[in-house]
Amino acid sequence: MAKPAAKGGITVVRGGNATSPLGFVAGAVYAGIKAPGKDKLDLGILASDGPASVAAMFTRNVVRGDAVVMSQLHGRGGIARAIIVNAGVSNVANGPRGWADAQEMCELAAAKVRARTNEILVGSTGVIGKPLPMEKIRAGVPRIVLTQAGGYDFARAIMTTDTRPKTMAVRFDAGGHRYTMGAVAKGVGMIHPDMATMFCFVTTDAEVHGPYLRRAFRAAVNDSLNMISVDGDTSTSDMAVLLANGAAGGPQIGENTPEATAFEAALRHVCTAMAKMLARDGEGAEKLIEVRIEGAMSHAEARAAARTVTASPLVKTAVHGNDPNWGRLLMAVGRSHARIDLRRARVWLGTTMVYSGEPLAFDERAASAHLRKSDVLLRVDLAVGRASATAWGCDLTPEYVHINSDYTT
């Protein structure tokens, strides 16, 4: 796979979203699945005008929703036309009717975009174990108006406890052609992906060779969406999907074509930006925490250490309290079973080094001031090798507890 290029060739599209690339449309309505509220939307479709190559990754939770299983099945064909998503009810553990409902959602979307049912992916997010209100969905789908301007409404429709819609788009040039890549995602609890993540849908108007598309997406997701944690819990409905419809023209991009470098750089840029957006909006979160692990024996150990630190309640509460209690960082690293040489290891809070083989005298006020920022950096050098990894998380606040103490009642 090509090495990621510098960010030089990537420009951000202001207000961009999943319908910014050519040939994508979307729309959403309030079908009455979520509790009523001002300006609420809860049912949406994101579609490509023509067939798109698809790459998709799904939750590794053993208990998975019928929508996940059906989308896996449909994704195997390599071609998708649309994704239909509802929020409010997740269609997990609903017995035999769950499968029938997921299928009907695909059929409704297929009729709407004039595609085959197996070219439709479906996502459902919300409470587990409540059946989908199919009469509301049946009534809602015909009311959806699919337009190129509908990307933002689609982003609103897939939200659950998110405080804001999450969208972006970038332009990138490759081989003399200009392409666009857009994305939309939702979080923001039950987040500690084990292979794929919550919902994140990426679109591009580049034409991309299918097998290469899937390899490039997997690599980008593993270093971005799979490196975030809100609460260590893995959802039953997570999925990340990339659609490439070729509407921008240009040659097919593949593993060894000259455009691969720019394509992969754009893909990593978008996936990483979406991952940080999701972590920053973690339930009740006030801060984005970036954890950089260096000097690890292997990439796997670096990843494990970084993810364990972002998932540690004691690290998360210390950051919430602006408490430079760096010992908890070492505790969490140790819990990951990543190898570390305590006699040579180093720890930084922001740019303040607080440990180097032994505790250092450091300016606690400067360290605490860094922790007060909305972007907090925690960095550990394990001093046993050369591998590194970065993970993202958020602080743990009383508000997280409030949000999750009365979700269904």
Place this chain on the structure above:
Amino acid sequence: MAKPAAKGGITVVRGGNATSPLGFVAGAVYAGIKAPGKDKLDLGILASDGPASVAAMFTRNVVRGDAVVMSQLHGRGGIARAIIVNAGVSNVANGPRGWADAQEMCELAAAKVRARTNEILVGSTGVIGKPLPMEKIRAGVPRIVLTQAGGYDFARAIMTTDTRPKTMAVRFDAGGHRYTMGAVAKGVGMIHPDMATMFCFVTTDAEVHGPYLRRAFRAAVNDSLNMISVDGDTSTSDMAVLLANGAAGGPQIGENTPEATAFEAALRHVCTAMAKMLARDGEGAEKLIEVRIEGAMSHAEARAAARTVTASPLVKTAVHGNDPNWGRLLMAVGRSHARIDLRRARVWLGTTMVYSGEPLAFDERAASAHLRKSDVLLRVDLAVGRASATAWGCDLTPEYVHINSDYTT
């Protein structure tokens, strides 16, 4: 190993503690390691009058305190005379001086009880990465008065964020002899043991064959102290120790002696009671959560599922809010990767069955009423085998976040 006997032969000693068995003494002082406060104690010694057989288990965290490493070393001799413990500072990640300080603590205790240094175990609990105030410990040890009545003070001295001392003792009869077994423990954050746990010291006046003592203790701890979780974080200083000094007389108890059944039953009873005491006093906790997993394919999968449920922030917050959101139970089970047949699985909140192959209509008020209790039972039948396991945890409250947001500052 003998099968645990019925509880019939075990009687609880009112107000019992680690010095209830014959031949054990303890004492504690306030040395000034913790911040000052009314009636505070922070340095204690628990000792046997004569040499005691020792079994000990330690944290599996890769980052471990010097006290842990030294106690592991000293425990290998199979004989121990005393345990010296301080609270307030944990002596982890202190560079070369940490090891020297742990050694000096053992020397101070050895002089006090007239034993060899390698017959002393040492425990330090509290903030990571602050050096031990050795001048205060040097001044404190001579002031400790060791008496048979000192067990309760010792329990107070090892507390950190615990809201109450944790002690108990039982009497059991075996082979015509009467024995006593006592215990003391402290929690109550950074708790999700991976092999041993926080501090739990068990004493008995039975004489027990060393290798058998260690096997029996490991088995009992694995089903009790290793099955609790407060926040999923594993401490760097956890240890569980069992001392058997033979002061009650009677024959040596071993694997195939008739007394083994009663001894193991008492040991399991004490370890399980201490585990539940620790989980109930989890930081900020208002409820004890017992999770029973049945019908698992293997004991390992049953354990993993039970522990994952007790560690799930989303389950813990739902219990805190009396929210019968049982879908989160299935989510957490699925995250453990334990196999489950969703078409036949069953879920109970207390005695209310809420899922049996599909969601059941159930009395949400009755289920919510159960969740309001101080003892909450969550039960899942995975429907794929015959293995079972029980784990204990506590609810996640805003108070947990408050406690941990300003621990060092």
